Amino acid sequence: MKNGLSRVAALATICYGVALAGGVAAAPCGRPDVDLTFPPNQAENVPTNAVLSAHYAAPALYNDEPVDVTDADGNAVAVTATFDAADSTLRATPSQELVSGHLQIVWPALRGVSGSGGVGRGSMTSVLVGSAADEAPPSFSGLTGIDWDLSRERDPCLDKLEDRFVFKLQVGAAADDLATDLLSLTIFQTRDPSAPEQTGPSELGVRALPADSSIEVRRPTTQAGDTCFAAVVQDLVGNVSGGGEREVCIKTKKPPFFAGCAVGSAALGAGPTPSGSVFSLWLLGLVFLRRGRLGRQPLRAV
Amino acid sequence: MLYVMRVVALPFACQAKRCRSAAAMFLLSAVACVSAVACARTGLYPGELGDGEPGSADASGASSMGGVAPVPSTPVTPGSPSTKVSGPAPCQPSPETCNGRDDDCNGAVDDLPAQACPGGGFRFCVAGRMSECPRRCDVCVPGSVRVCENSFCSYWGEQECAADGQGFGNCKEAAPPPECDGVAKQHKNSKELEQCCIDNGYCCLDEHDLDGDGDRAEVLGACGDIVCQ
Numbered sequence: 001m002k003n004g005l006s007r008v009a010a011l012a013t014i015c016y017g018v019a020l021a022g023g024v025a026a027a028p029c030g031r032p033d034v035d036l037t038f039p040p041n042q043a044e045n046v047p048t049n050a051v052l053s054a055h056y057a058a059p060a061l062y063n064d065e066p067v068d069v070t071d072a073d074g075n076a077v078a079v080t081a082t083f084d085a086a087d088s089t090l091r092a093t094p095s096q097e098l099v100s101g102h103l104q105i106v107w108p109a110l111r112g113v114s115g116s117g118g119v120g121r122g123s124m125t126s127v128l129v130g131s132a133a134d135e136a137p138p139s140f141s142g143l144t145g146i147d148w149d150l151s152r153e154r155d156p157c158l159d160k161l162e163d164r165f166v167f168k169l170q171v172g173a174a175a176d177d178l179a180t181d182l183l184s185l186t187i188f189q190t191r192d193p194s195a196p197e198q199t200g201p202s203e204l205g206v207r208a209l210p211a212d213s214s215i216e217v218r219r220p221t222t223q224a225g226d227t228c229f230a231a232v233v234q235d236l237v238g239n240v241s242g243g244g245e246r247e248v249c250i251k252t253k254k255p256p257f258f259a260g261c262a263v264g265s266a267a268l269g270a271g272p273t274p275s276g277s278v279f280s281l282w283l284l285g286l287v288f289l290r291r292g293r294l295g296r297q298p299l300r301a302v
Numbered sequence: 303m304l305y306v307m308r309v310v311a312l313p314f315a316c317q318a319k320r321c322r323s324a325a326a327m328f329l330l331s332a333v334a335c336v337s338a339v340a341c342a343r344t345g346l347y348p349g350e351l352g353d354g355e356p357g358s359a360d361a362s363g364a365s366s367m368g369g370v371a372p373v374p375s376t377p378v379t380p381g382s383p384s385t386k387v388s389g390p391a392p393c394q395p396s397p398e399t400c401n402g403r404d405d406d407c408n409g410a411v412d413d414l415p416a417q418a419c420p421g422g423g424f425r426f427c428v429a430g431r432m433s434e435c436p437r438r439c440d441v442c443v444p445g446s447v448r449v450c451e452n453s454f455c456s457y458w459g460e461q462e463c464a465a466d467g468q469g470f471g472n473c474k475e476a477a478p479p480p481e482c483d484g485v486a487k488q489h490k491n492s493k494e495l496e497q498c499c500i501d502n503g504y505c506c507l508d509e510h511d512l513d514g515d516g517d518r519a520e521v522l523g524a525c526g527d528i529v530c531q
Contacts, residue, residue, distance in 0.1 A: 016331040029465050030445025046510075058439040058445070058467075086422030086436045113438075113527050114446035114463070120410045137413065155464045157445050158471035162464055190429040203423070220468040234416075242410040244428035245402050 015168065026292060029157035032060035032088065032112045032120035037105070038236060039182050041125040046099070047134035050236035052092040054107040055206055056120060059088055065108035067092040072102040080237030083110075085223065087206065092296040098129045099127055130178070138176035138183055139238035142246030143231050150255050164218040165252050167229065171213045172231045172243065183209045183233045187217060190247050193225030201230060209233060402430030439467035439530040446528040448521050449499050450507040457486045457495060461507070463528070479504075499523060 062083035109122040188201035393407035416424035419435035442463035450473035458478035499506035505525035
């Protein structure tokens with residue numbers, strides 16, 4: 001009996017895991033799920049003057065849905081909720097300083113702007129408020145490195161493969177008077193080959209400050225060329241760091257990258273290197289060698 | 303150079319191992335020549351890919367693009383009448399502005415608070431300039447659909463926005479709505495059909511430049527749920 005129960009439990013766990021994995025893999029098309037909260041779930045030492053916020057993955061419609069904040073005793077904490085449609089962020093500002101202890105925040109599900117989006121998923125986070133307020137702005141050494149590649153992934157809206165430039169940005173050190181896992185990172189594109197007459201840096205979005213000092217940014221492949229990024233960090237009060245003056249830049253190239261055996265025509269950094277053709281010749285040479293060796297082996301009797 | 307030597311030497315090493323296949327030797331020699339030419343021409347070596355190649359790191363600091371250009375080192379001749387050897391000028395504090403400099407001499411560059419935008423979001427001082435106010439998406443609202451025209455059977459099509467909002471997909475043929483069916487049959491891919499699309503409350507690609515502004519990639523009509531502004 002006990003054995004049977006454990007089998008059922010194991011099966012249920014596997015099914016739940018598969019369902020969860022499926023949910024993660026099949027990203028919804030235009031559905032405004034909560035994809036980021038500040039402070040993050042299980043955060044500790046949250047400052048008493050924190051502004052709580054949740055970012056929605058797609059543009060959403062806000063119809064005064066409440067943000068439910070309760071303390072450890074189940075008492076409601078009064079907050080004023082405002083939705084910023086420009087950055088798809090719902091902010092909840094507590095009416096008075098938060099009291100030290102556990103806090104549970106329920107972020108509402110919002111309806112998507114596009115017809116296909118439907119209603120997104122809300123989120124419930126649990127955090128521990130500390131005893132100190134956040135006073136000083138964070139410091140940040142800016143982005144420190146950049147690399148790029150091309151990705152080709154199936155788009156859930158278009159149901160076809162879409163090309164994107166993937167930029168891997170190295171994030172420098174950040175510090176604050178409280179823990180750095182409470183900081184958010186705002187990324188900007190400061191040079192865009194598809195908008196050469198860009199008036200100012202364009203905001204690409206907000207992320208949690210990465211623990212591994214690396215983040216990926218996906219951009220369209222419509223135009224290739226010089227591309228630059230910069231970033232700043234913000235604390236839960238809205239204080240902004242420096243570091244945004246440091247740009248990282250790289251030059252992208254439109255796919256396909258290998259344009260044939262261009263031994264004599266390509267200029268430095270401007271065309272395909274002959275590495276592809278060299279590799280092909282190597283491979284062909286090895287095949288010939290292999291065949292030659294096999295050809296010299298004596299035939300075995302059947 | 304080491305790489306060139308290695309590649310050139312490989313066929314001979316192969317010979318020492320009694321590789322007697324003439325074809326293989328020929329190919330390997332060709333490879334060596336090509337590698338040598340390529341490396342000599344471009345200065346590129348495996349593991350040292352130049353800019354533009356995926357995987358290459360061409361990162362630069364503020365001085366690379368749009369930032370402060372590096373000051374070229376000039377030779378200083380001691381004793382020369384025109385030479386002035388002095389330390390950096392003392393910082394003269396002034397109110398911090400967004401210019402890529404530490405105006406208030408507090409050791410931080412452009413440490414300015416974010417500015418609220420009238421339509422929501424904030425502007426930040428980045429790379430010596432104030433950022434643009436954020437928009438709710440890059441190109442289009444993810445999953446939204448605009449009407450396009452094509453030259454196939456129905457002359458009516460739909461384009462869906464990608465999940466990351468960074469562009470539209472292909473124009474897929476669709477049946478025109480009843481109110482534009484007759485226009486499509488009579489005028490095919492035309493200004494009339496685009497006008498019918500707009501008049502009937504759709505968000506339509508301005509392929510025929512009906513507003514005469516020269517922009518055929520914009521959308522006209524009921525596009526509130528599709529555009530990013």
